[in-house]
Amino acid sequence: MRTKSALVGWLLVGLPLIGGACASGSSGGPEDTDGPRVNGGSGVNGTGGMLGVDNPGQGGDSRGPQAGGPTLGCGNGIRTPDEACDDGNKQAGDGCSDDCRAIEPGYACQPPGTPCRQIARCGDAVLAPSEACDDGNATAGDGCSDRCKVELGSKCDGAPSVCSPTSCGDSKPEGVEACDDGNALPFDGCSAACQTEPSCAGGACSSRCGDGLVLSEACDDGNTRDGDGCSDTCELESGFMCTTASSCEMRDGKCILRVPVIYRDFDAAHPDFEIGCGQLVAGVVQPELDAMGKPVLANGGQACIESAASFQEWYTSNAKNATVVGELVLFENGNGGYVNRFGPMGEQFTGQATFANIMYGGPRGMGCGMCTPVAGGQCYDPCVPWNDMNQACCATSTQMTYDGNPLFFPIDSATSALAGARNRAKIPEEYGYDGWPWEDAIFPSAPSHNFYFTTEVVYWFEYKADTTAVLDFTGDDDVWVFVNRKLAVDLGGPHVPSNGSVTIDASSAGRFGLMPGNVYEVRVFHAERKLEGSSFKLTLSGFNTSPSDCTPICGDGVVTAGEECDDGVNDGGYEECAAGCVLGARCGDGELQAEEDCDDGNRRDGDECGSACRKLEVM
Numbered sequence: 001m002r003t004k005s006a007l008v009g010w011l012l013v014g015l016p017l018i019g020g021a022c023a024s025g026s027s028g029g030p031e032d033t034d035g036p037r038v039n040g041g042s043g044v045n046g047t048g049g050m051l052g053v054d055n056p057g058q059g060g061d062s063r064g065p066q067a068g069g070p071t072l073g074c075g076n077g078i079r080t081p082d083e084a085c086d087d088g089n090k091q092a093g094d095g096c097s098d099d100c101r102a103i104e105p106g107y108a109c110q111p112p113g114t115p116c117r118q119i120a121r122c123g124d125a126v127l128a129p130s131e132a133c134d135d136g137n138a139t140a141g142d143g144c145s146d147r148c149k150v151e152l153g154s155k156c157d158g159a160p161s162v163c164s165p166t167s168c169g170d171s172k173p174e175g176v177e178a179c180d181d182g183n184a185l186p187f188d189g190c191s192a193a194c195q196t197e198p199s200c201a202g203g204a205c206s207s208r209c210g211d212g213l214v215l216s217e218a219c220d221d222g223n224t225r226d227g228d229g230c231s232d233t234c235e236l237e238s239g240f241m242c243t244t245a246s247s248c249e250m251r252d253g254k255c256i257l258r259v260p261v262i263y264r265d266f267d268a269a270h271p272d273f274e275i276g277c278g279q280l281v282a283g284v285v286q287p288e289l290d291a292m293g294k295p296v297l298a299n300g301g302q303a304c305i306e307s308a309a310s311f312q313e314w315y316t317s318n319a320k321n322a323t324v325v326g327e328l329v330l331f332e333n334g335n336g337g338y339v340n341r342f343g344p345m346g347e348q349f350t351g352q353a354t355f356a357n358i359m360y361g362g363p364r365g366m367g368c369g370m371c372t373p374v375a376g377g378q379c380y381d382p383c384v385p386w387n388d389m390n391q392a393c394c395a396t397s398t399q400m401t402y403d404g405n406p407l408f409f410p411i412d413s414a415t416s417a418l419a420g421a422r423n424r425a426k427i428p429e430e431y432g433y434d435g436w437p438w439e440d441a442i443f444p445s446a447p448s449h450n451f452y453f454t455t456e457v458v459y460w461f462e463y464k465a466d467t468t469a470v471l472d473f474t475g476d477d478d479v480w481v482f483v484n485r486k487l488a489v490d491l492g493g494p495h496v497p498s499n500g501s502v503t504i505d506a507s508s509a510g511r512f513g514l515m516p517g518n519v520y521e522v523r524v525f526h527a528e529r530k531l532e533g534s535s536f537k538l539t540l541s542g543f544n545t546s547p548s549d550c551t552p553i554c555g556d557g558v559v560t561a562g563e564e565c566d567d568g569v570n571d572g573g574y575e576e577c578a579a580g581c582v583l584g585a586r587c588g589d590g591e592l593q594a595e596e597d598c599d600d601g602n603r604r605d606g607d608e609c610g611s612a613c614r615k616l617e618v619m
Helices: 308-312
Strands: 010-012 154-157 162-165 240-243 249-251 254-265 322-332 337-339 354-363 378-380 391-398 453-462 469-475 479-483 486-491 498-504 519-528 536-541 549-552 615-617
Touching: 254 337, 254 536, 322 536, 453 536, 469 479, 469 486, 469 519, 479 498, 486 498
Parallel strands: 010 615
Antiparallel strands: 154 162, 240 549, 249 254, 254 322, 254 453, 322 337, 337 536, 354 391, 378 391, 453 519, 469 498, 469 536, 479 486, 479 519
16 A cells, blocks of 8 residues: 555645745755755646655656645544545545545545545556456456456456466466366366356256356355355355346347357268268167266167277267367247357358249340239349249249258367368258258358267256256257256267257156256267268257346445445435446546546546645645
């Protein structure tokens, strides 16, 4: 903490100072060895000046005199012209320094004579008690968020905060990491972002603080950070209200759901990939997962799986594959569920146009003078509906849109994928194109793709007897879905896109061993084993889990994360808190107010205008 003898503001020399001080208009002054001297300044109404510092002719420090101790009336609750503040005491650490010459960082001391109040202006480089960091800006993505919270993947120290990346997987929990088990793989209790995951080895999962599931906890906001409403032990923090009302992350105005995934990349040399058979086969895997949460081969003959040993390589990281950690982004589908889609912003895939009400319109290049489009129709010149380039025609057209992704190649650009061959892909008929056309015939700039990979998805949910949850899947090739480690969807073998579904409600709970109020996991295992198509559609409905959403209680007199101020009344005024717990007109806003002598846009001492935005007189 800075020394409390600092005088905030500009020095206004109103009376003769100690012998030898500068006279009006002088730039230095003779030295007086028996007492302090003034160096700098520009006369009686100088621009600064500091007592006892050798800096002749260089202006001065805007804090003014640093010698002399407290002002004569410091602590009496009456702010005099030589004081930056006076809160009725001589105690430091409460906003007004013990000499009444400085307003301490993170406080406002208005009106005079009343206790100073904490304020938090995110981006002002002053680390307020309610801020986890403040790097001098209100820009997200640099380690310290636009709400002055430490961002995932970063650590921040000091004031102003200096943020640097953390390394999830180095066995050293740092920043906002809740765990670090020495790897960057999910589904082992510590996620790829080093956040805790439920433990489900014994069936029903045991929830851990920070996993975003509110079970036997006062709150759980999905992290183990203090100061955001829910503490690092999942207890409610003062000044906040936490609810589990449904909330969502937004992308382009749509709710999204992020689902962690592990992909494993193979090549055609593996005996189970690029094989000759091609049909849907049930009974390929055993009805329950093994102790490691992986499927076990039961009968791989018809599915062209060489052995139990080769199958075990599909969903474990080993010398036969390359592991790629990722996520599936599911978009709100308008029917209470979430589904992956073709476009990065949730755009659905658009199928081939189909035409109706086609009428001859005359020779090409003459418009459609010989036909009149029906309602909703248009003129085609040339006649695309008839694929005739020598004439025009009138027609109506329809294009279907589809959820899911008919060109599912999630590791094409993954740097950790194998450097094997890339191949052309076809669009399946299930997505509105007849005859399985080549992708580059529809999208001429389409790249070649990385085939031969497996997909492992894990998602946790709380079972409620009065809620119906549905998981739908459409895709190729092999797909198995397990609920509470029990087989629920069985679509084995290399096959064209096929559909599978499981409904979880009171009538099916016994089949999967579910009890109300417990957390369970859904595991999806998929394999893309054969050229030339790869489609994937996963829909989750009713599986939504909402972590605690903690918001500050404006008006309770406690400044918490997300508030700039809170004086309990919040009725506005200079240096006071306005409605919504935001600061109004104030020192440091760069606007000269009637209550101010100067305002340089900050509340720092040591520059042109001090922390009180006042010129202080020496009394």
